[in-house]
Amino acid sequence: GQQVMQIPQYQHVQEGEDFTTYCNSSTTLSNIQWYKQRPGGHPVFLIQLVKSGEVKKQKRLTFQFGEAKKNSSLHITATQTTDVGTYFCAPRNSGGYQKVTFGTGTKLQVIP
Amino acid sequence: NAGVMQNPRHLVRRRGQEARLRCSPMKGHSHVYWYRQLPEEGLKFMVYLQKENIIDESGMPKERFSAEFPKEGPSILRIQQVVRGDSAAYFCASSSDTGELFFGEGSRLTVL
Numbered sequence: 001g002q003q004v005m006q007i008p009q010y011q012h013v014q015e016g017e018d019f020t021t022y023c024n025s026s027t028t029l030s031n032i033q034w035y036k037q038r039p040g041g042h043p044v045f046l047i048q049l050v051k052s053g054e055v056k057k058q059k060r061l062t063f064q065f066g067e068a069k070k071n072s073s074l075h076i077t078a079t080q081t082t083d084v085g086t087y088f089c090a091p092r093n094s095g096g097y098q099k100v101t102f103g104t105g106t107k108l109q110v111i112p
Numbered sequence: 113n114a115g116v117m118q119n120p121r122h123l124v125r126r127r128g129q130e131a132r133l134r135c136s137p138m139k140g141h142s143h144v145y146w147y148r149q150l151p152e153e154g155l156k157f158m159v160y161l162q163k164e165n166i167i168d169e170s171g172m173p174k175e176r177f178s179a180e181f182p183k184e185g186p187s188i189l190r191i192q193q194v195v196r197g198d199s200a201a202y203f204c205a206s207s208s209d210t211g212e213l214f215f216g217e218g219s220r221l222t223v224l
Contacts, residue, residue, distance in 0.1 A: 033212065042203060042215040043155065088155065092211065099160040099168040100145060100205075100213060107152075 003027075004091050006103030014111050019076045021106035023089030030094035032072045034063060035102070038085040043102075046074075046087075079110045114139070116206050117186075118216035126224050131191040131198070133219045137206030144187045145205045145213065146172075146179060155203065161187060194223045 003026040013019050023032065031050040035043040047056055049065035049072060056063045060083075062075040072091075076083055089103040117136040125131050137144050146158040157171040161181035172179065176194075181187040191198055201220045205213040 031211075035213070042217050043205075043213075045212050045214065048212060090213070099157050099170070100207075100211075101157045102147075102155040105154045 004089070004101070004103050006089055006106055008106055009104065010107045010109070012109045012111060013079050015081060016078050019079050019083070019108055021074050021087050021089075021108075023072045023091065023103050025070045025091050027070070027093065029069050029091045031092045032065060033090040033092070033100075034072075034074055035088045035090060036085050037088065037105075041085075043088060076108075079108070081110050081112055084108060084110050116204060116214050116216035118202075118204050118219050120219055121217060122220050122222070124222045124224060125194050127195055128193050131194050131221055131223075133189040133191075133202050133204075133221070134186040135189070135204030135206075135216055136186040137204075138214050141206035141208050141214070143207045143209075144181050145207075146187075146189050147203045147205065149201045149203060149218075158189070158202075191221075194221070196223045199223045 005024045007022050033048045034046040036046055037043045047063045052069050053067045054065040060077045064073045086105045086107045088105045090100050116138055119134050142163050144161045147155040148158055149155050159172045159179045160168040164183050176192045178190045199222050201218045203215055203218045205215045207213050
């Protein structure tokens with residue numbers, strides 16, 4: 001079955017530094033979604049990537065989907081304290097309706 | 113358009129009692145997912161339902177736990193004879209066929 005690793009598990013950065021989290025799958029994916037959960041809050045959808053090699057940007061956030069559709073990354077440029085939270089990837093396989101499982105998450109702490 | 117509504121937000125039960133958690137999906141959404149989250153941990157998939165059908169319950173313990181999504185009314189996650197280990201946040205999410213998940217604010221269960 002599919003195995004998904006999300007790294008790193010934790011990341012502390014100084015405000016203004018960049019941050020990247022990676023999601024790696026053992027199998028080829030149909031698409032991948034990214035979510036953010038603030039401390040004490042609920043997960044919120046950020047983006048969905050579908051095409052091989054796709055790159056999408058949302059202000060300071062850049063999302064990439066690998067050429068082989070097995071890997072994805074989320075990069076934040078010049079972090080701010082509002083970026084604090086846990087970032088989860090949700091890889092999806094093809095094949096009809098299926099459960100949505102999440103990566104282990106990367107918890108980001110931004111030091112002012 | 114109201115988001116995903118979960119209630120109760122907080123629930124306290126004594127060991128052996130029943131916990132009943134409700135989730136009203138977003139209007140027009142026919143897919144419902146339940147997740148469990150322990151403090152500082154990830155989102156553990158429990159069950160995926162469509163109207164009146166359980167599609168995948170592979171993440172839900174076979175004993176004491178059940179879920180339903182009736183034709184009319186909210187989805188219900190039911191935990192019978194609760195134990196202390198059931199204490200957690202339970203998140204419900206709904207989606208349309210496009211696959212983006214919208215989460216409720218969660219129900220936080222405390223078992224005394």
